[in-house]
Amino acid sequence: ALGGPRSKLSFTPIAPVDALVDAMTVPAGFTWKPVIRWGDPLFSNSPVFDAGNQSAAAQALQFGYNCDYTDILALPGSKGRRAVLFANHEYTNEAIMVPPSLAPAEVRGIGKAAHGLSVVELKRKNTAKPWSYVQGAPRNRRFLTTTPYELTGPAAGSDLVKTIDDPAGRTVLGTLGNCAGGTTPWGTILSGEENFNGYFVSAGISAGDRRYGLGSTPTVRGWELDEARFDTRRPGYENEKHRFGYIVEVDPFDPTSTPRKHSALGRFKHEGANVTIAPDGRVVAYSGDDERFDYLYKFVSTNTVQPGNTPEARRANMSLLSQGSLYVARFQGNSVPEINGAGALPTDGAFDGVGEWLPLLLDNESAVPGMSAAEVAVFTRLAADKVGPTKMDRCEDVEPNPVTGKVYVACTNNTNRGTGTNAAADEANPRTANRDGHVVELTEAGGDATATRFTWNLLLVCGDPAKNSTAYFSGYPADKVSPISCPDNLAFDSVGNLWISTDGQPGTIGYCDGLFKVALEGAERGRVEQFLAVPRDAETCGPIIHDDERSVFVAVQHPGEDGTWAAQVSRFPDYVPAGVQPAPGQGALPRPSVVQVYRG
Numbered sequence: 001a002l003g004g005p006r007s008k009l010s011f012t013p014i015a016p017v018d019a020l021v022d023a024m025t026v027p028a029g030f031t032w033k034p035v036i037r038w039g040d041p042l043f044s045n046s047p048v049f050d051a052g053n054q055s056a057a058a059q060a061l062q063f064g065y066n067c068d069y070t071d072i073l074a075l076p077g078s079k080g081r082r083a084v085l086f087a088n089h090e091y092t093n094e095a096i097m098v099p100p101s102l103a104p105a106e107v108r109g110i111g112k113a114a115h116g117l118s119v120v121e122l123k124r125k126n127t128a129k130p131w132s133y134v135q136g137a138p139r140n141r142r143f144l145t146t147t148p149y150e151l152t153g154p155a156a157g158s159d160l161v162k163t164i165d166d167p168a169g170r171t172v173l174g175t176l177g178n179c180a181g182g183t184t185p186w187g188t189i190l191s192g193e194e195n196f197n198g199y200f201v202s203a204g205i206s207a208g209d210r211r212y213g214l215g216s217t218p219t220v221r222g223w224e225l226d227e228a229r230f231d232t233r234r235p236g237y238e239n240e241k242h243r244f245g246y247i248v249e250v251d252p253f254d255p256t257s258t259p260r261k262h263s264a265l266g267r268f269k270h271e272g273a274n275v276t277i278a279p280d281g282r283v284v285a286y287s288g289d290d291e292r293f294d295y296l297y298k299f300v301s302t303n304t305v306q307p308g309n310t311p312e313a314r315r316a317n318m319s320l321l322s323q324g325s326l327y328v329a330r331f332q333g334n335s336v337p338e339i340n341g342a343g344a345l346p347t348d349g350a351f352d353g354v355g356e357w358l359p360l361l362l363d364n365e366s367a368v369p370g371m372s373a374a375e376v377a378v379f380t381r382l383a384a385d386k387v388g389p390t391k392m393d394r395c396e397d398v399e400p401n402p403v404t405g406k407v408y409v410a411c412t413n414n415t416n417r418g419t420g421t422n423a424a425a426d427e428a429n430p431r432t433a434n435r436d437g438h439v440v441e442l443t444e445a446g447g448d449a450t451a452t453r454f455t456w457n458l459l460l461v462c463g464d465p466a467k468n469s470t471a472y473f474s475g476y477p478a479d480k481v482s483p484i485s486c487p488d489n490l491a492f493d494s495v496g497n498l499w500i501s502t503d504g505q506p507g508t509i510g511y512c513d514g515l516f517k518v519a520l521e522g523a524e525r526g527r528v529e530q531f532l533a534v535p536r537d538a539e540t541c542g543p544i545i546h547d548d549e550r551s552v553f554v555a556v557q558h559p560g561e562d563g564t565w566a567a568q569v570s571r572f573p574d575y576v577p578a579g580v581q582p583a584p585g586q587g588a589l590p591r592p593s594v595v596q597v598y599r600g
């Protein structure tokens with residue numbers, strides 16, 4: 001099987017890998033190597049990773065845990081031999097990270113320091129060689145829970161975000177629950193604050209608290225024991241929870257820059273955001289709210305992108321996401337969905353229809369009666385509830401295809417669809433108890449990303465065709481595809497093939513999560529081919545497809561998550577044999593890592 005008619009990255013698909021296998025599996029002719037691992041030292045004064053003797057102070061100077069969104073951006077003028085790597089660190093698994101004998105306060109400190117973001121410089125001898133990271137490079141940076149972020153957009157300076165520590169309501173410390181992301185055309189990185197609610201204790205009574213899953217039980221990590229702001233019942237900190245749940249923008253080339261949180265893109269469980277440039281030069285950012293029955297959003301900037309890479313142009317472009325219009329999507333099917341029977345398609349033979357983008361903010365002014373712009377920006381879910389958008393099956397990554405402009409939406413799963421009093425299946429979310437997820441293909445009216453109307457169809461209704469007769473691959477023969485379940489992150493190669501990474505296959509189709517290529521055009525459309533599988537319990541994140549260099553990068557998140565300190569179930573990526581003392585800097589435990597897969 002070829003990797004696409006014009007892509008240089010050809011490969012023979014791998015067979016699905018049993019969920020209990022603790023191996024990184026890549027196609028024949030390819031090899032893999034970590035670019036950077038949890039605990040690797042970033043600065044000249046960083047301690048060497050020592051799993052049994054980890055400390056919060058060491059962790060703050062080392063690569064964080066559970067990397068999710070990742071990108072690699074070449075340094076200008078380096079002839080492709082230097083780059084910056086960005087990775088975020090979504091959450092921590094203390095039970096397998098640190099010895100249980102450590103003092104609880106130290107465990108909390110390690111966990112906290114392993115959250116946030118990292119930027120690290122990479123080098124390679126030439127473009128045919130794999131990257132390695134450069135300890136002590138000038139652009140290396142850790143973003144911790146003490147790092148200041150500038151809040152922009154309608155929420156900035158409003159009473160809804162002021163705290164005793166930030167009476168101006170404009171500076172937030174830290175970013176939490178960073179999941180997927182995107183790289184902007186002006187060379188910055190966007191990262192989505194997703195499950196931020198789990199870090200806060202709250203009264204749990206208000207409509208805002210309930211709609212965002214904020215409750216009064218102690219948090220799993222217990223940071224409220226050390227920092228008052230994580231218990232928002234405390235006087236002066238009532239609004240701290242309103243300062244998370246945003247899209248964060250980082251300039252990875254300037255280690256002194258202040259990252260931003262853009263409230264004009266709304267506050268919800270942002271999976272991530274991806275930007276495209278509309279024909280008139282305005283920029284459009286798509287973002288999904290990853291919660292069962294929540295919504296798909298897009299933001300359209302007020303101002304237009306400045307061409308070029310001058311400092312002035314970059315500065316102007318870095319404010320594009322601070323002002324604009326925010327919309328939420330309503331999907332309408334065009335046929336009766338006969339979706340729950342064996343292999344049944346809708347009456348017209350396609351899961352498809354039309355849709356519209358419903359305004360919540362217009363040029364930073366509220367479009368929702370009874371709510372101020374700041375209220376829409378902070379309580380975006382409540383605002384959206386008022387305008388009747390479509391309840392989706394957990395929108396994860398949403399990404400425009402740079403070749404065709406069509407927008408792809410990964411709906412990872414929703415086992416509650418159609419159960420009890422929950423919303424029934426509809427043509428855009430066609431499965432009751434949707435275990436395997438699906439992928440929506442959306443075409444903006446006139447090919448203009450700022451349009452308020454669109455058409456849509458389903459590219460994939462995922463599953464293992466051998467076990468799930470409702471799996472659908474745009475008509476491609478189901479017996480000739482790799483089984484796929486729980487689509488999460490999306491990427492494109494240089495010729496516009498879609499790449500999908502998964503999160504949850506072990507629990508649905510019994511295979512390790514992986515990375516899959518999907519052809520979108522011509523006779524091959526809907527053909528799913530598995531490129532790699534990640535080790536036991538891991539989710540496949542990133543991904544980055546540098547098909548022109550015949551390499552692929554993925555972030556391997558939470559390997560061995562279901563083990564314990566004493567009984568680890570993954571030893572990725574060092575694979576130190578049992579009973580052997582790890583070499584300095586290595587570990588006999590799972591280490592979330594960014595991995596390069598390349599010919600060789």
Ligand code: FEO
Nearest residue numbers: 179194271290396
């Ligand atoms: Fe962190 Fe929606 O996956």
Ligand code: CA
Nearest residue numbers: 335346350352
């Ligand atoms: Ca239809």
Ligand code: CA
Nearest residue numbers: 179180396488
């Ligand atoms: Ca995700």
Ligand code: CA
Nearest residue numbers: 396412488503
């Ligand atoms: Ca996920």
